Amino acid sequence: MASDLKALRDLIVNSIDQIIQVCEATGKDFPKLSEPVQFSEFTPDGIRNHPKVSDNIAIAVAAAFQLVQTLQSPPVTLTTSAFRHALPISLGIVERGNVAEILREAGPQGLHVKEIAAKNNIDPKKLARILRFLATNHWFTEVAPDVFANNLLSSLLDTGKEITPNFRENKHKDSPGLAAIAGYGADEVIRAMVEWPDVLFDPKTGFSEELNETGIQKALNINVDQWAYYDTPEGQYRSHRFNAAMSGASKLHPPLAVLLGFDWATVPKNGLVVDVGGSGGHVSLEIAKAFPELNFAIEDRPVVIESAKKNWAEDLPSHVEAKKVHFIGCDFFEPQPKLPAVPDVFLLRTIIHDWSDKFAIKILKNLRAAAGPNTKLLLIDSIVNYACESESEATILGKAAEPKVPAPLLPNLGGANLLAYSVDVVLGACLNSGERTIDGYKNVIEASGWKLVEFRKNPASKIWWPAMICVPA
Ligand SMILES: C[S@@+](CC[C@H](N)C(=O)[O-])C[C@H]1O[C@@H](n2cnc3c(N)ncnc32)[C@H](O)[C@@H]1O
Structure with a gap:
């Protein structure tokens, strides 16, 4: 019973x-x-x-x-579940209304909703309902009727900055990036999700792998893909917020994960690590601080690479002055630009999941063409496990040698692992791409002339961002 x-x-x-x-x-x-x-x-x-x-x-x-x-x-x-969208939308409203920043000074006794609303021009009755819904989801605490305080979760929405007259434009720049994730999720992501069913059921676009035939075009009334849109003047605010969200995403997985995902000490002294699609350069910065003898090339779209230059100049000026880091604006669908040396490592964190197979293979083939015999390809991305037992996971991911997930839990740890599966669906709606199963990764790796030689689990997480180490096939 x-x-x-x-x-x-x-x-x-x-x-x-x-x-x-x-x-x-x-x-x-x-x-x-x-x-x-x-x-x-x-x-x-x-x-x-x-x-x-x-x-x-x-x-x-x-x-x-x-x-x-x-x-x-x-x-x-x-x-x-059908009304679950109320959560990201409410988070987006309080993020846009800077509620977490407003509540920072008030501390544990909180502020009456009328005082919060006076600072962000939201109807206090509506704001109270939104905050109460969030408090019921354990975001904020309602410490007395209509009085709200920050708690563990809502404090993540606090950028730590003072609210200035032009706060909205600058809010996410140089912020911890977590409020940026909430803003991004409640804006272009949810808008694209809402449009996705129409795109999927339209026979002209339902089977497309193209980036400009997704929910985001309908949602934002654009013809270009998300990346090209971010480069336009209209896309600037969302672009900065997205880049901040990417650095915030580093807090989703345990620290040092990128350091433990690969034996960086085996890279020859003064070896070259190419961070492909490196965004603000935050991932390589972590490696450079731990392995200062390594050289880096950070590659991204020309607009984005400027933020990497700024971050490194502020965070690790010694590397910049010693010319141990190169900032390269480029397009990873073109052959690799001239690099200072044959790369020892091509590092791609959360790049391949942005592209459907046909594009992922193009990116990886370009890297293969620029690789030397000893170049390693390091892919860091979520692997979505099947929601049932799988032979390839047992062998390639080494699950056969591990203790089994106890019954009656799902073998993929179900509710503890929803983040990767949510990102998978979001990527489908925004980019016609998605996370892959290990079989999906193996297919694109092998089709582009690489061979998967090692799968390394994140030592501090059963579920998040493992490393796949590949060599030229
Ligand atoms: C999901 S972000 C990952 C950023 C970073 N690797 C990280 O883990 O935080 C994807 C990156 O790919 C870059 N990107 C998109 N299209 C590109 C292209 N055609 N060439 C070079 N970089 C591109 C984006 O600008 C963005 O910085």
Whole structure:
């Protein structure tokens, strides 16, 4: 009787007990939902980055999510799911209304909604409803009727900046990038998602792999693809916000992941790492700080590469002055530009998932043509696991040698792993691309003249951004 309920309950109890044991053994408290975030949480010392804690979080969250789906009345789940868009839209409204910044000074006693609304010109009655809906989802706390304070989650929306008259234009520049993710999700992403069903059911576009036949064209009334749109004067605000969101995305996975995803110490002294589609150069910056003897080339679209120059000049001027970093505006659909040396590593973090197979293969073939016999290709991207057992995951991803995900959880950890699957669908709507299964990755890697030789799991995460190491085939 009720065996699934008992199993889910036991998984939750056991994993929470293990997390508490680590807290006790390390003397670290677990962050409270009621208190604003401490950014030290995103360092290797953050309690969630302890490997045992991270593993048990995955089990507890997967079990808790499955428990909700099991226990709650199915029509209630259906209707709540059908209206789920209320969440990103509400987050977008409070992000645009700078509510987290407004609440920063107020601290735990919070501010009455009328005082918040006086600062952002939103109807206080409507704002109260939005904030109450968010507080019910554990974003913000309603500390007294109509009085709201920041909590752990809402504090992520605080850029930490003062609200100035032209705040909106500059809000996301040099920010932690998390408010930018909320703004991006509530704007071009959700607009494209809304249009996607029409694009999918239209026989002219439903099977397209092209970037200019997606939901985003209909949503923003543009003919060009998302990247070209970001380069236009109208696209500037969204472009800056997107770039900030990309650096914010680094906080989604444990720190040092890029350092642990590859043996950087094996790259010869003064070797060259080419960060393809490196955006603001934030990923290579992390590597350069840990391995200062390496040289870097950061490649991106010419408009974007300017932000990388600025970031490096501020963050690691010694490398810039020593000419150990090169900033190259280019198009990765063209042959590789002249590089200072034969690359030791081509690094592509969250690039291949932006492109459907035909484009991904073109990018990787261009890199293959510029590779030397010892060049490594390092792909860092989510791998979406099948929601069932799979032979290729058992062998290529080494799952056969690992402890099995306990029943009755899904083998892909279900609710604990929704982020990768959500990004997959978003990419479909915006770019006609998506995350891949390991079989999907193997296909594009092999079709472009590379060979997958090592798959490396993120040591502090069962689920997020593994590394695929490839060599010339
Ligand atoms: C999802 S972002 C990834 C950024 C970075 N690698 C990271 O992990 O944060 C994709 C990057 O690809 C760049 N990109 C898109 N099309 C490109 C092209 N044709 N040539 C070069 N870079 C391009 C974008 O400007 C953007 O910076």
